[in-house]
Amino acid sequence: MAIAKTDIGPPDFRQMLPPVITKNYGSWKYHENLKPGVLKHVAESGDAIYTVRVAGSRLVSIDFIRDIADIADKYCGGHLRFTSRHNIEFLVSDAAMVEPLIDELKQKGYLIGGTNNAISNVVHTQGWVHCHSAATDASGIVKSVMDELVPYFTSESLPAKLRISLACCLNMCGAVHCSDLAIVGIHRKPPKVDHERLGKMCEIPTVIASCPTAAIRPNPKEKSVTINEDRCMYCGNCFSVCPALPIADALNDGVAIFVGGKVSNARTAPMFSRLAIPYLPNTPPRWPEVVSAVKNIVEVYAKNAHKGERMGEWIERISWERFFELTGIPFTDKHIDDFTHATTTFRTTPTFKW
Amino acid sequence: MAIAKTDIGPPDFRQMLPPVITKNYGSWKYHENLKPGVLKHVAESGDAIYTVRVAGSRLVSIDFIRDIADIADKYCGGHLRFTSRHNIEFLVSDAAMVEPLIDELKQKGYLIGGTNNAISNVVHTQGWVHCHSAATDASGIVKSVMDELVPYFTSESLPAKLRISLACCLNMCGAVHCSDLAIVGIHRKPPKVDHERLGKMCEIPTVIASCPTAAIRPNPKEKSVTINEDRCMYCGNCFSVCPALPIADALNDGVAIFVGGKVSNARTAPMFSRLAIPYLPNTPPRWPEVVSAVKNIVEVYAKNAHKGERMGEWIERISWERFFELTGIPFTDKHIDDFTHATTTFRTTPTFKW
Amino acid sequence: MEESKTPLLDQLESGPWPSFVKEMKRAAKKSPMAKDALGQLELSYTEKRVHWKHGGIVGVRGYGGGVIGRYSDAPEQFPEVRDFHTMRVNQPSGWFYNTASLRTLCDIWEKYGSGLTNFHGSTGDVILLGTVTPNLQPAFDALSEAGFDLGGSGSALRTPSACVGPARCEYACIDTLDICNDFTQTFQNELHRPMWPYKFKIKVSGCPNDCVASIARSDMPIIGTWRDTLRIDQAEVKHYANSDLNIRGAVVAKCPTKALSYDATKMELSVQPEECIRCMHCINMMPKAIRPGVEKGATILIGGKAPIVKGAYLSWVLIPFIKMEPPYQELKDLLAKMWDWWDENGKTRERIGELIDRLGMGAFLKAVELKPVSQMVFRPRSNPYYFWSPDEIN
Amino acid sequence: MEESKTPLLDQLESGPWPSFVKEMKRAAKKSPMAKDALGQLELSYTEKRVHWKHGGIVGVRGYGGGVIGRYSDAPEQFPEVRDFHTMRVNQPSGWFYNTASLRTLCDIWEKYGSGLTNFHGSTGDVILLGTVTPNLQPAFDALSEAGFDLGGSGSALRTPSACVGPARCEYACIDTLDICNDFTQTFQNELHRPMWPYKFKIKVSGCPNDCVASIARSDMPIIGTWRDTLRIDQAEVKHYANSDLNIRGAVVAKCPTKALSYDATKMELSVQPEECIRCMHCINMMPKAIRPGVEKGATILIGGKAPIVKGAYLSWVLIPFIKMEPPYQELKDLLAKMWDWWDENGKTRERIGELIDRLGMGAFLKAVELKPVSQMVFRPRSNPYYFWSPDEIN
Numbered sequence A, B: 001m002a003i004a005k006t007d008i009g010p011p012d013f014r015q016m017l018p019p020v021i022t023k024n025y026g027s028w029k030y031h032e033n034l035k036p037g038v039l040k041h042v043a044e045s046g047d048a049i050y051t052v053r054v055a056g057s058r059l060v061s062i063d064f065i066r067d068i069a070d071i072a073d074k075y076c077g078g079h080l081r082f083t084s085r086h087n088i089e090f091l092v093s094d095a096a097m098v099e100p101l102i103d104e105l106k107q108k109g110y111l112i113g114g115t116n117n118a119i120s121n122v123v124h125t126q127g128w129v130h131c132h133s134a135a136t137d138a139s140g141i142v143k144s145v146m147d148e149l150v151p152y153f154t155s156e157s158l159p160a161k162l163r164i165s166l167a168c169c170l171n172m173c174g175a176v177h178c179s180d181l182a183i184v185g186i187h188r189k190p191p192k193v194d195h196e197r198l199g200k201m202c203e204i205p206t207v208i209a210s211c212p213t214a215a216i217r218p219n220p221k222e223k224s225v226t227i228n229e230d231r232c233m234y235c236g237n238c239f240s241v242c243p244a245l246p247i248a249d250a251l252n253d254g255v256a257i258f259v260g261g262k263v264s265n266a267r268t269a270p271m272f273s274r275l276a277i278p279y280l281p282n283t284p285p286r287w288p289e290v291v292s293a294v295k296n297i298v299e300v301y302a303k304n305a306h307k308g309e310r311m312g313e314w315i316e317r318i319s320w321e322r323f324f325e326l327t328g329i330p331f332t333d334k335h336i337d338d339f340t341h342a343t344t345t346f347r348t349t350p351t352f353k354w
Numbered sequence C, D: 001m002e003e004s005k006t007p008l009l010d011q012l013e014s015g016p017w018p019s020f021v022k023e024m025k026r027a028a029k030k031s032p033m034a035k036d037a038l039g040q041l042e043l044s045y046t047e048k049r050v051h052w053k054h055g056g057i058v059g060v061r062g063y064g065g066g067v068i069g070r071y072s073d074a075p076e077q078f079p080e081v082r083d084f085h086t087m088r089v090n091q092p093s094g095w096f097y098n099t100a101s102l103r104t105l106c107d108i109w110e111k112y113g114s115g116l117t118n119f120h121g122s123t124g125d126v127i128l129l130g131t132v133t134p135n136l137q138p139a140f141d142a143l144s145e146a147g148f149d150l151g152g153s154g155s156a157l158r159t160p161s162a163c164v165g166p167a168r169c170e171y172a173c174i175d176t177l178d179i180c181n182d183f184t185q186t187f188q189n190e191l192h193r194p195m196w197p198y199k200f201k202i203k204v205s206g207c208p209n210d211c212v213a214s215i216a217r218s219d220m221p222i223i224g225t226w227r228d229t230l231r232i233d234q235a236e237v238k239h240y241a242n243s244d245l246n247i248r249g250a251v252v253a254k255c256p257t258k259a260l261s262y263d264a265t266k267m268e269l270s271v272q273p274e275e276c277i278r279c280m281h282c283i284n285m286m287p288k289a290i291r292p293g294v295e296k297g298a299t300i301l302i303g304g305k306a307p308i309v310k311g312a313y314l315s316w317v318l319i320p321f322i323k324m325e326p327p328y329q330e331l332k333d334l335l336a337k338m339w340d341w342w343d344e345n346g347k348t349r350e351r352i353g354e355l356i357d358r359l360g361m362g363a364f365l366k367a368v369e370l371k372p373v374s375q376m377v378f379r380p381r382s383n384p385y386y387f388w389s390p391d392e393i394n
């Protein structure tokens, strides 16, 4: 084999588009939501393209990819795409193919849905499958949670879209910080300092600088560092820069739940997700505590929010104090911010709900 | 004279109350706003007390106090009070005395008003009259501004109350940080270090600690400190703790204007005032630039706000970008925060007005 | 005609607003101190800069505060204000006076001071503006004799103040005047003998209208409120309905939580009690028809202050609701705990709010033994950076 | 019956949601690497802890990134995943594929890797999950031969991504796919050779619905928008009026700026152009009747990121409106200036947003030669702490 070319970049997307898209590129007029998981986009030209959206598990084998390629060959002229939330979208140019495609997908057990006021796929990360940082697994929790919430994927019955994300550590590769409902792996004990390896493997100034709470100071005697355990809030960032500071702890690691984030600009500006449940234990393989906590929040939201209200919009309307009451989640010292912008979250008015 | 008793505290307010108040203390039922500056409070018992509010200049001679005491003797059985904004309130128990009192007050040139949707008295501070910190005068600006705005004091024609405050330096003794319109004396050059006196008069660690931006570092050679001029934003706090760091500068000191604060909890939570005009020069005796800037803001507010909207509520509804447009005030780099919570003021959405 | 010595200031004698220059001139007629104060002010107006020096420590026997030392930086030119100290006299709660007591104050200040005053200073004291060092003690003695005492200054409790409250306001949910007076009397030592990291201010408002701006201007605001439901008088609602008040637009639509609804046919107003956040708006608009509930008390907040050093704070909810009955022991005990913690942990010139910000609200609540409740925050943290104590983990 | 070696994971095979365990088992049938990956995962499930070690530096010739090194901490037990590195393959813009190219990827990964993949990673790459060090270069060579290239990792430009945009969305105000592709191609060097203080992410959304979450998940979001007025088709409004959509309640009442008004009699909708902030809500609700204006372009924002270290940021408005026409030179020039400034001033592992926070937006704007405009902030500063440059003072 010849020497590989570098810096060629990704294939040009134009090669990948079905002809109807190439023809109507940039000239779409409107869309309809035919049923859950099925969209019809109509172009100025009158042409239409149908999209059938299927739940992706994201962590898939090459044989799975080959399976869906087979389906796309059969119904879509060999064209498909993935969404920004890792679902699969079959792109059907021929209206007559839509129902047969749906039939075959259903028959093979694929889930169709995720559009409009649904819970779409859970954006998530590596977990114990591939990352050294993970405080919990990703795929296992997602599978367990979604097994319960499938009816919300295949229907559009919620007040609005509900985006669930998961990150297996505070690095938050799932970008859960602005999700309607976020599941985050957390540690609860400071890293242990392996003095011997630290001096050898890590740059001490970098280690010190990595700590957001200035909990790390030099330990010249050991040619290492000392962690002020009272100031450590277990973010794991020092471990990210230095392997000699292992922080994983089977007994204490677990999961936190944040709620109320969004990124779209519709109606309200993007919002951060905020702490709802500070800790739930790691209980593989099915994390029942996490599943039922998520289900509870989703159900309380589904029952109480006005039509069209995202999770965060709903909570901001009813107030966080009411959110805690309705969900039965206890409010604790953990919920009160003590990081950089803490005071901007403190209530500066005697007006509030009981 | 015998040795004075200490720690006796203030006189008991109960001695100071007019009989109708003593009788109806805590049993007031409702009030009416008879006309600008005149209130009627009615008790459960049916008794009433009338209040006639008169503009206070705050900085008054003892003879002024004697004058108003005379008036209070004549119409109020010797009872009067001052308000939290330093106005004078004549407390009239006898309904028949109200109009005669008003007549005499008017005839003597006292201004009656400040109630309801008015501009009330300007809360302000010492200025060049008594404080060593002052970057501007207090009383002179207040007099100049209010001479222009008197019609807003004697009528109730604004959309809502409008509270103006003034502080002659960033210590903000006028507590202007939550006023509808705040006038603040500012410096614009770093303090000059008087090395010789500093070593003698000031504790160096205290001086260093006093700086909010960590602009001060030790200067062991001079047994003094050095100021990193790039980091200094002229707050004057180091001067507060150390006289050897004079910051007053006749050429560069002046006034800034902040708008949109409030403290009441009615409708909206209390809000901070925010920077509108970064600098106006000190131009005694009548500060025409300040007067016309204040007047412009008040008039634009009066013309545009909905009835019942405080300055800050109006701006938050129409948006700050619109406020700058309507008032014609230029938006500059100064307006963009760069202190502790700066990022919480940055716009995190592509939605805004042009 | 003699040329005026204060041509700039003279320009501030005209115009409708009360003129401080007239007042200074009035005082100057009797007092050489006032005259030199006026002269020095004219100099400031000319040069556009202050002519006072950094204050020195002066005071009266037994007190660490209450007097603000002040010296001219041009004593040769204005010898009468070489020293020109201010005395802060603690006002009666609510700034109520009878004329006799006012006259007494005037007489004392005529005798010992410049004859210039502030009614009042922005913390609330009567400010007796300017006298010389030797007059301080005699002036104090005379004040004391007349039943007055000094207010606070320095790193001490500052003179508390209160809105007019139950004396003349139907909205008052607590006895602001008694609370102000009682706390002032109880904490005389804390007021007069500076001993903390920095100042501490208490202000008392009878309801959430907060007419003493306590939430912005005091370390510990006490704000009256109620725990139960608004009281609505439907007969009076009908009167308003027939007036020119637009009940739907000006009242109902502006309720921040949409807690109100109005039936225009029946002319009836109703409230969803659990939705009302007690903001006062509807009461303010319809004072004859709506009033606070009957279970009255206060919300206690903590931490308010002006911007120096860490930026301004509005106070934060600390106790969502507390009954306020004399002798207010529960709150006084809490104050003691707070002051202890602040005293132990605070740096010089660190207000209690800044300390809470630095060490964390959690640490503070633990120290003063208060339970975290959701009412303390607008919203929970968005960052995932929180602590676990050893007893919570394995 | 043979006892299962993965009893815990087996429990995740059942249930309606697609099972990653099934997928791992499918791959395990063909690949010993995948088999050991599964085994090690079972161990993690048993012990409730991760079994991967901190990654080492591995890669392909000429590149500083694109491969994530990964080593088992139990290599004796699971020798096939002693090393188990991940290759990030740059997806085509918008994640569009033809089946041929997908099959090629599968074939390459069958030959050189574990057969496990992520379609896609959360930055957007195809993740080829797990292979041994010696296979990296051959796998890369094969990918390159097939027209694929690696994505970003380390302190480099990360693989840009874009929403489906003009390919299938009527809302797209910019050509998201072309922008994504063009920038990716232009900045191949920045993508493949880490040289900055930290990572830098670009994401492109065609409109403010922001379907790639660019504002939260990228350092520089490019979000399509328009400068003029919404276009309303009154005929279609009438259709909606006759449908079960509640125009007044679900559309007009939810407009954040009350820019819309609806005449129910005429069944006409109108907008006050200067009040509309282009939030997309009404368009989303009535896509057949309302569409963006015609003067299209983008808002450029800066600084978004996850919480490590200084807390999460949502991106901040940097350029309120810019036309987006190839070759997008103005924006590329700006990028170059931003990267220079960041490179010069940033500390190790400091994202550009953190640096702006540390040095101030003012300093940043000056460095990249952008004028401050009110659209950059929700509201101006409340503190009085601002700087004057020498040329502004006397």
Ligand code: SRM
Residues within 6 Å of the ligand: A031, A033, A039, A082, A083, A084, A085, A086, A087, A114, A115, A116, A120, A121, A123, A160, A161, A163, A178, A179, A180, A261, A262, A263, A264, A265, A266, A310, D094, D162, D163, D164, D165, D168, D169, D170, D171, D209, D210, D211, D212, D213, D284, D285
């Ligand atoms: C396919 C996809 C873009 C892509 O390039 O892959 C997409 C496609 C569409 N989005 Fe989206 N959005 C997609 C991710 C997102 C995301 C990003 C995310 O979830 O991480 C957001 C931001 C979510 C958030 O705020 O947290 C997003 C916020 C929206 C919104 C705003 C909804 C709101 O009211 O907040 C709309 C408008 C609407 O739904 O009416 C929207 C509307 C649409 C429309 C209707 C646009 C159109 O006319 O074609 C598309 C069909 C939506 C549907 O699912 O019903 N799309 N959309 C993404 C599908 C993800 C998935 O598999 O579920």
Ligand code: SRM
Residues within 6 Å of the ligand: B031, B033, B039, B082, B083, B084, B085, B086, B087, B114, B115, B116, B120, B121, B123, B160, B161, B163, B178, B179, B180, B261, B262, B263, B264, B265, B266, B310, C094, C162, C163, C164, C165, C168, C169, C170, C171, C209, C210, C211, C212, C213, C284, C285
């Ligand atoms: C006399 C005084 C209390 C005192 O102990 O001295 C007072 C007295 C009353 N206030 Fe006040 N307020 C007084 C300072 C304040 C302050 C403090 C300040 O200005 O520094 C505030 C907070 C201002 C702010 O938010 O920045 C204040 C916010 C209110 C409000 C809330 C208005 C709003 O909608 O935001 C009301 C309700 C109203 O006006 O309808 C109110 C209502 C009232 C009522 C109507 C209460 C009553 O039923 O008696 C009183 C007559 C008001 C009037 O002026 O029309 N009072 N009031 C103060 C008069 C100051 C003055 O001379 O002008």
Ligand code: SRM
Residues within 6 Å of the ligand: B124, B125, B126, B130, B131, B132, B133, B171, B172, B173, B174, B175, B240, C055, C068, C070, C086, C088, C118, C120, C121, C122, C123, C124, C125, C126, C127, C151, C159, C199, C201, C216, C217, C218, C304, C305, C306, C307, C308, C309, C351
């Ligand atoms: C007299 C008074 C202004 C006035 O004309 O009304 C005043 C005058 C001074 N204040 Fe003040 N403050 C006065 C009310 C306030 C208030 C308002 C309040 O209490 O409601 C504030 C803002 C609220 C707060 O406390 O946060 C205030 C915030 C300050 C500060 C900044 C404190 C901070 O933590 O931000 C300083 C600086 C300091 O303490 O060194 C200060 C310092 C000073 C000093 C002592 C100057 C100094 O640096 O040493 C001033 C003496 C002036 C003089 O020569 O007479 N003064 N000061 C007020 C006291 C009168 C009284 O007792 O009634």
Ligand code: SRM
Residues within 6 Å of the ligand: A124, A125, A126, A130, A131, A132, A133, A171, A172, A173, A174, A175, A240, D055, D068, D070, D086, D088, D118, D120, D121, D122, D123, D124, D125, D126, D127, D151, D159, D199, D201, D216, D217, D218, D304, D305, D306, D307, D308, D309, D351
């Ligand atoms: C593979 C992926 C997760 C996934 O399963 O999808 C991933 C995996 C890792 N991320 Fe990430 N990040 C991935 C998307 C993200 C995202 C989301 C995004 O890009 O939209 C974020 C949040 C957005 C952001 O950048 O702020 C993200 C924020 C981080 C951070 C925190 C960075 C920060 O400034 O806050 C780290 C820590 C670090 O860089 O050391 C990190 C570090 C890592 C490392 C390299 C672990 C480490 O500490 O060195 C992980 C390697 C896992 C492994 O063994 O494969 N990863 N990472 C994603 C990349 C796949 C791809 O290329 O498509």
Ligand code: SF4
Residues within 6 Å of the ligand: A125, A126, A127, A131, A132, A133, A134, A135, A167, A168, A169, A170, A171, A172, A173, A174
């Ligand atoms: S979130 Fe943490 S554990 Fe999960 S993939 Fe990212 S860095 Fe690894």
Ligand code: SF4
Residues within 6 Å of the ligand: A190, A191, A210, A211, A212, A213, A214, A215, A216, A227, A231, A232, A233, A234, A235, A236, A237, A238, A239, A247
């Ligand atoms: S885990 Fe985070 S907080 Fe704890 S020492 Fe490490 S970097 Fe600091």
Ligand code: SF4
Residues within 6 Å of the ligand: B125, B126, B127, B131, B132, B133, B134, B135, B167, B168, B169, B170, B171, B172, B173, B174
């Ligand atoms: S604001 Fe400043 S200058 Fe004015 S009285 Fe207070 S400390 Fe003195």
Ligand code: SF4
Residues within 6 Å of the ligand: B190, B191, B210, B211, B212, B213, B214, B215, B216, B227, B231, B232, B233, B234, B235, B236, B237, B238, B239, B247
């Ligand atoms: S004036 Fe303020 S910012 Fe400047 S050196 Fe002094 S304390 Fe620091």
Ligand code: SF4
Residues within 6 Å of the ligand: C163, C164, C165, C166, C169, C170, C171, C172, C173, C205, C206, C207, C208, C209, C210, C211, C212
């Ligand atoms: S705070 Fe309330 S109780 Fe006190 S005067 Fe104002 S309105 Fe009345």
Ligand code: SF4
Residues within 6 Å of the ligand: B267, C230, C254, C255, C256, C257, C258, C259, C260, C271, C275, C276, C277, C278, C279, C280, C281, C282, C283
């Ligand atoms: S007090 Fe305020 S919150 Fe309560 S009903 Fe009235 S307006 Fe609404």
Ligand code: SF4
Residues within 6 Å of the ligand: D163, D164, D165, D166, D169, D170, D171, D172, D173, D205, D206, D207, D208, D209, D210, D211, D212
């Ligand atoms: S961001 Fe806008 S243009 Fe892109 S897919 Fe979403 S709705 Fe369409």
Ligand code: SF4
Residues within 6 Å of the ligand: A267, D230, D254, D255, D256, D257, D258, D259, D260, D271, D275, D276, D277, D278, D279, D280, D281, D282, D283
């Ligand atoms: S796009 Fe948003 S802001 Fe503009 S009119 Fe529609 S709903 Fe209102």
